[in-house]
Amino acid sequence: MLMIKRCPSKSDDKLRNKCENSGEMKTQLLNKPVTSLKSGLTYRNIHCPECFNDSLVNAIIWTIRMECDEKANFNLLSSYSAIIELAEKKQCDLFYHTKSIANYIRSCHINPKNNVDVISTCNVSGTWKTFDRDIEFACQMYDNIFLLFKNVYCYICNPLPENIDMI
Incomplete structure (x- = not known):
């Protein structure tokens, strides 16, 4: 799947910076990818669709999955700082995923x-x-x-x- 990760050069600098800079893990946890059901496009985060005047009404925000080298229980943690600290300690990788958009993408089985x-x-x-x-x-x-x-x-x-x- 292709993901839009940049705004057009004519976009507002502040908005373009929010879209294009993934930054630290906390920023990545807060700004997950989003798929617009209006356009069918997937964007790096919730700020990128604004650059294209794309509506986030009924948009699908992706979820996060972590895979760690060692067992880690994130369920009891209540802050992003605690999650990030445990993720770094347990050598976790961060993945985004969604099952929800499958109904909005045309099937490969169509001739x-x-x-x-x-x-x-x-x-x-x-x-x-x-x-x-x-x-x-x-x-x-x-x-x-x-x-x-x-x-x-x-x-x-x-x-x-x-x-x-x-x-």
């Missing part, structure tokens, strides 16, 4: 040949600035529906009008 709405070629949007032969080849080669596209490569070679950096 694009039977679905006229699927975008299956590059630069239909007219906004692809740098041609990449490998991406165009990948767009043509396989069927694995991603949003309204034949596959993720067709999505990449049909960028949104705004200059958006994604991971």
Whole structure:
């Protein structure tokens, strides 16, 4: 899944800083990724959709999972400081996940040949600035529906009008 991690350059500096800087673990715990059901896009945190005037009404905020080298019980902890301290002590890794958006992403089992709405070629949007032969080849080669596209490569070679950096 691609995640929008930057605001357009014309965005307010303060807002852009909140979106783009993941910072310390406390910031990561507080600012979890979010998926907008309006646009279908996933953003690094709750501040990034503001850069694109995307609504967070009915948005899905991702949850956090920690995997630790040693057993750790976070259930009894009541502050972010205590959670972070235990996570560092037990050598934990932080992961974001969600099961909730599966109903909002089109299935890989759809056959694009039977679905006229699927975008299956590059630069239909007219906004692809740098041609990449490998991406165009990948767009043509396989069927694995991603949003309204034949596959993720067709999505990449049909960028949104705004200059958006994604991971």
